[in-house]
Amino acid sequence: MMDHPVIVGTGLSSALGRALVERIAPAWQVVALGRTPLEGPGMTWLSMDFRDSPEVWKPAMTTWLEREKPRVAAFVHGAGLVYSDHTEATTADEWTSMLGVNLTSAFVLGKLLSPYFVEGARVVLVGSVDARYASSAGPAAGYGAAKAGLYGLVRHWAAEWGARSIRVNGVAPGALEEGSGPQSDSVRAALEPRIALRRMGRADEVASVVAFLLSDESSYMTGCWIPVDGGLNLTY
Numbered sequence: 001m002m003d004h005p006v007i008v009g010t011g012l013s014s015a016l017g018r019a020l021v022e023r024i025a026p027a028w029q030v031v032a033l034g035r036t037p038l039e040g041p042g043m044t045w046l047s048m049d050f051r052d053s054p055e056v057w058k059p060a061m062t063t064w065l066e067r068e069k070p071r072v073a074a075f076v077h078g079a080g081l082v083y084s085d086h087t088e089a090t091t092a093d094e095w096t097s098m099l100g101v102n103l104t105s106a107f108v109l110g111k112l113l114s115p116y117f118v119e120g121a122r123v124v125l126v127g128s129v130d131a132r133y134a135s136s137a138g139p140a141a142g143y144g145a146a147k148a149g150l151y152g153l154v155r156h157w158a159a160e161w162g163a164r165s166i167r168v169n170g171v172a173p174g175a176l177e178e179g180s181g182p183q184s185d186s187v188r189a190a191l192e193p194r195i196a197l198r199r200m201g202r203a204d205e206v207a208s209v210v211a212f213l214l215s216d217e218s219s220y221m222t223g224c225w226i227p228v229d230g231g232l233n234l235t236y
């Protein structure tokens with residue numbers, strides 16, 4: 001197990017994260033970052049809350065990095081937080097929390113992990129269709145803005161780190177059955193006709209694309225965003 005490549009991940013407690021870990025776990029040593037304790041063979045969990053300022057949670061990461069001096073082969077950022085409300089009702093704290101969990105944590109972790117990335121490491125960020133579209137499930141401008149920030153991060157990191165053969169890509173899920181996706185019957189009824197496949201997606205259908213981007217099967221892809229949304233908004 002100790003010889004397996006190291007993957008550092010956020011958001012691994014979500015249905016998407018669990019589906020990903022289930023898919024890749026036997027081949028990787030997983031370091032999970034977040035609030036929910038995760039355990040299993042080859043799994044290390046570091047407690048951190050990305051709503052806090054990075055100054056609060058960074059020491060846990062740097063202490064672990066300096067102690068273990070890992071050779072990090074992959075980083076997956078799947079942590080997400082959405083407060084779905086009108087802009088007028090969204091507080092400054094909610095805005096800051098959405099930026100912290102969705103975007104700032106990705107940037108700060110990428111910066112901390114960079115010296116430990118092996119040549120050819122893979123980075124995958126989980127965005128959302130909300131980066132491009134306002135959802136009929138309800139307004140969430142702060143969430144959409146944070147996910148749009150990830151779009152830029154993928155493109156810029158891919159350019160910056162390409163000379164080290166580090167590949168950086170993103171997946172943009174549409175509406176999922178699990179997690180923070182639209183759950184009420186009325187929202188589903190409004191949404192599903194706008195999805196070409198006429199159904200919401202499953203977490204494992206996104207996890208399989210993340211696993212593809214982590215694998216050698218995508219060896220000539222970097223700076224790409226892959227929509228995994230069943231063909232949302234293809235018609236007008």
Ligand SMILES: NC(=O)c1ccc[n+]([C@@H]2O[C@H](COP(=O)([O-])OP(=O)(O)OC[C@H]3O[C@@H](n4cnc5c(N)ncnc54)[C@H](OP(=O)(O)O)[C@@H]3O)[C@@H](O)[C@H]2O)c1
Binds near residue numbers: 036037051078126180
């Ligand atoms: N569900 C959908 O329909 C949908 C659609 C588009 C995109 N996405 C994206 O897909 C990913 C998974 O979505 P989901 O709906 O399955 O998520 P979810 O069930 O709401 O889980 C959110 C994940 O983010 C982590 N997280 C949240 N707040 C955190 C905090 N303060 N500090 C550290 N970690 C935090 C959680 O880890 P802890 O348990 O450790 O807090 C958890 O693993 C997210 O990036 C989400 O934005 C989801």
